Amino acid sequence: METRPRDIIYLDNNATTRVAPEVFEAMVPFLTEFYGNPSSVYTFGAQVGRAIDAARERVAALLGCDPAEIVFTGCGTESDNAAINSAIRTSGRQHIVTTRVEHSAITRHCAALERSGHPVTWLDVDPGGLLDMSAVERAIGPTTAIVSAMWANNETGVLFPIDEIADICRSKGVLFHTDAVQALGKAPVDLARANVDLASFSGHKFHAPKGVGILFVRKGTRFASHILGGGQEKGRRGGTENTASIVGLGRAAELAMEGLADRRARVCRLRDKLEDAILASIPGTRVNGDRQRRLPNTSNISFAHIEAESLLLELDRHGICASSGSACTTGSLEPSHVLTAMGLDSPAARASIRFSLSGYTTDAEIDRTAETLPALVAKLRAASPRRSLKLSPNRPPSLQF
Ligand SMILES: Cc1ncc(COP(=O)(O)O)c(C=O)c1O
Numbered sequence: 451m452e453t454r455p456r457d458i459i460y461l462d463n464n465a466t467t468r469v470a471p472e473v474f475e476a477m478v479p480f481l482t483e484f485y486g487n488p489s490s491v492y493t494f495g496a497q498v499g500r501a502i503d504a505a506r507e508r509v510a511a512l513l514g515c516d517p518a519e520i521v522f523t524g525c526g527t528e529s530d531n532a533a534i535n536s537a538i539r540t541s542g543r544q545h546i547v548t549t550r551v552e553h554s555a556i557t558r559h560c561a562a563l564e565r566s567g568h569p570v571t572w573l574d575v576d577p578g579g580l581l582d583m584s585a586v587e588r589a590i591g592p593t594t595a596i597v598s599a600m601w602a603n604n605e606t607g608v609l610f611p612i613d614e615i616a617d618i619c620r621s622k623g624v625l626f627h628t629d630a631v632q633a634l635g636k637a638p639v640d641l642a643r644a645n646v647d648l649a650s651f652s653g654h655k656f657h658a659p660k661g662v663g664i665l666f667v668r669k670g671t672r673f674a675s676h677i678l679g680g681g682q683e684k685g686r687r688g689g690t691e692n693t694a695s696i697v698g699l700g701r702a703a704e705l706a707m708e709g710l711a712d713r714r715a716r717v718c719r720l721r722d723k724l725e726d727a728i729l730a731s732i733p734g735t736r737v738n739g740d741r742q743r744r745l746p747n748t749s750n751i752s753f754a755h756i757e758a759e760s761l762l763l764e765l766d767r768h769g770i771c772a773s774s775g776s777a778c779t780t781g782s783l784e785p786s787h788v789l790t791a792m793g794l795d796s797p798a799a800r801a802s803i804r805f806s807l808s809g810y811t812t813d814a815e816i817d818r819t820a821e822t823l824p825a826l827v828a829k830l831r832a833a834s835p836r837r838s839l840k841l842s843p844n845r846p847p848s849l850q851f
Contacts, residue, residue, distance in 0.1 A: 459819055461815070466654045472701055513639060514639075519667055536676065547589045550791040604632045606792075633745070641666060
């Protein structure tokens with residue numbers, strides 16, 4: 451295994467997060483001593499089953515729901531796919547409403563369903579990345595099986611008004627699913643308040659390990675299982691439970707609840723410090739997405755006349771991890787579907803970088819990133835064929851470049 455550089459600056463927490471030491475500690479006994487099958491009748495198995503029950507209670511406390519409404523899954527993607535498949539099967543209806551800015555766990559699944567004959571309405575967003583509520587209302591018809599809209603966008607951090615969308619769906623008698631993978635631990639998520647029927651979460655976005663997810667299924671919502679096998683998860687998801695990871699998820703849920711408001715304020719201060727420093731010191735920069743209605747940890751910035759991939763490589767040489775919204779599909783770099791849906795043209799979308807912080811991010815890391823960036827951007831612009839363009843910090847660039 452390669453050694454990890456000690457002084458890495460990790461600003462890609464929307465991609466994944468470090469496993470909290472407390473989470474790792476809670477998991478270890480379930481990888482070593484307590485390896486019984488939770489479904490076994492003898493004590494050695496049953497005590498593992500009790501640990502899963504305790505984790506379910508902790509997750510339910512974080513979400514504001516009943517433990518019986520929690521189904522443990524293998525990842526956020528599985529939860530997203532399962533929610534939509536179940537709605538189609540249980541409602542007997544064909545039409546799906548979703549947005550153009552969802553994660554590929556929704557967009558690719560819905561596109562595949564569309565190809566197999568399911569009508570899909572793809573809701574547009576405005577330049578701030580926000581939805582028009584009257585468009586949501588208009589999109590729902592008598593054949594609509596489900597509306598799926600994300601709680602927080604993974605690329606820009608923009609928050610959709612989940613309560614409002616949920617109320618519209620409830621009033622029209624249509625199921626509502628939210629992909630809340632990026633919201634948990636960063637924004638208040640209270641399922642006791644929001645009329646959400648189904649919701650997806652993923653452990654590795656809030657300091658639990660990779661490969662464990664959550665599907666919330668509100669009591670009274672019909673659910674058709676997507677993995678048939680043993681009777682695990684009350685028959686809602688077959689397969690022997692990922693015990694250690696579920697226990698870790700429970701501990702991560704407890705940690706997420708502790709001091710959420712303080713952590714949000716601290717992370718937000720650091721994010722704003724980085725953003726302000728970049729906007730002030732690097733001409734031709736702009737923040738993408740509504741700056742008020744977004745997660746406190748996320749900043750998506752366009753750097754005019756830069757290829758994001760080149761800047762990411764330069765940052766990597768300095769031990770700084772960030773990411774672009776671009777997805778690498780079959781060898782060609784596609785511009786981000788989120789940014790293009792917000793009206794950025796292809797060069798502007800390709801010039802955008804996402805910085806995403808966590809509770810572990812420090813002032814020193816933000817300072818070093820802010821100090822490092824201007825020279826890297828200047829170097830890349832000097833090498834770019836568009837270098838003749840004059841950019842000043844006081845003259846915001848047109849993003850149609
Ligand atoms: C909004 C959103 N939904 C779903 C997922 C998929 O989660 P997982 O990696 O657990 O499958 C991600 C992961 O990046 C995400 O950001």
